[in-house]
Amino acid sequence: MTNPRHNGLTSVADQSEEERGGPGSILSRQSADHAELDALMAAYAAEPDVDARGRVVAELAERALRHAFAEETVLFPAYRRHLPGDRDELTAHIEGDHQQVNDLLKDLQRADPRSPGYDDEVRRVFEVIRHDAHDEEDDLLPRLQQVAGPEELRVIGAAWEAARRGSPTRPHPKVSRHPPGNVVAGVGLAVSDRVKDAVDHRAPIGTARRAAGQGALAGLVGTAVMTGGEKLEQALTGRPNSFVPGHTLRRLLGRDDPHDSVGWNLAMHWGTGVFLGVAAGLAGRAGLRGVPGILTSVGVRVGFDHVLETATGVERSPLAWPARLLAVDTLHKSVYGLVTSVVVDRLRARTQHPARGD
Incomplete structure (x- = not known):
């Protein structure tokens, strides 16, 4: 030694x-x-x-x-x-x-x-x-x-x-x-x-892939909360289920069918939630967070469905809807936008250094 x-x-x-x-x-x-x-x-x-x-x-x-x-x-x-x-x-x-x-x-x-x-x-x-x-x-x-x-x-x-x-x-x-x-x-x-x-x-931390994954998860959470609110509201008001989402999806895919379908409805309902959640995640990565992020997420969620439904001819312009129906629809989709944006921000906060405070 x-x-x-x-x-x-x-x-x-x-x-x-x-x-x-x-x-x-x-x-x-x-x-x-x-x-x-x-x-x-x-x-x-x-x-x-x-x-x-x-x-x-x-x-x-x-x-x-x-x-x-x-x-x-x-x-x-x-x-x-x-x-x-x-x-x-x-x-x-x-x-x-x-x-x-x-x-x-x-x-x-x-x-x-x-x-x-x-x-x-x-x-x-x-x-x-x-x-x-x-x-x-x-x-x-x-x-x-x-x-x-x-x-x-x-x-x-x-x-x-x-x-x-x-x-x-x-x-x-x-x-x-x-x-x-x-x-x-x-x-x-x-x-x-x-x-x-x-x-x-x-999906390494800080990458677009990570942000998209966080957004997809946030979109699922937002959709789940929105769906729960819709079911509660329907139980209280007696409003029937709408099959407009399913018909819109089939029109988009060139498979129009006059029959209502729960499967197509759910695919469009949850698929839209995940898709817009990914968009919210990428927007958060680009710096759109907090109140601006929430307002953007709400606006995109409300407008997205109306644009597709009107463009495919499945639904009339929302301007022609009864005020009460438009208010209910806007409320539910605003809940989605709020929850999704908040979840995106929380998930992003978990991948930021504590010294940043953001």
Whole structure:
């Protein structure tokens, strides 16, 4: 081994792979993972493209969280088992770092890489990760090495790798940092995290695809609320169902049929809600939010149906409608526009850095 550090121990960083117990040893596995994290931090600093930097942070976050989960699940219990007189101070300190990383990454996960303060938050995470790595390589792992032989270190390493591969991939600040709580929670979280990862991969935060997806979801919510209001109003007033939406859709598709159809009606009703929701999501991404966004969404929803119904000849101009019927129709569609716009804004707010306040 090379020169010992101030605590009389030789850092894992200063040891050869053979001295660490071979490639499967927990010392070698930890050291290799730390090197990967260092490489990602260097890649972030060297990357000029904002979107690419966001992807680097996402990759680094996943790797750092898996690394920490495996430590809390396997490495720290092994350390406490082999060094029961250490009073758990060192592992408790590192677990505090892990908690801080989870808290910081929770915010960054919802942040647009273009938002003010994003880079500062990223560099705070880097600082904690580097501090954590030094504590492990200079202190915790060399101490464990003094009391556990190479074969035991390889056994711990294999268990650590298994836990790392099956761990959650996202920050969960409220989950316990100790077994068995983290292990029990980790099973379900690992599955749900991978579903969310797939969504983020297909529609990254800040992209038009993400905004369109948020808009489609908002449109479904808006349509559901509008439909509930319509059914309540019909129950109170006795107004019958209208099949105008279904006839309009069939006219648009060149499949005009005089018979009323619930299926065509529902397709037009919900399809329009999703379509206009996507438009609201993209408008929100372009900066049309708050009251202007609500007014625009209401106006588009009210006007969209009237334009299509009149243009296809299915319905008369709304100017010729009875005032009461026009008021009821406008009310329901205004509810859709209001709810959809508010949901779009709420979903967008979940993907903005908290420092922005928008």
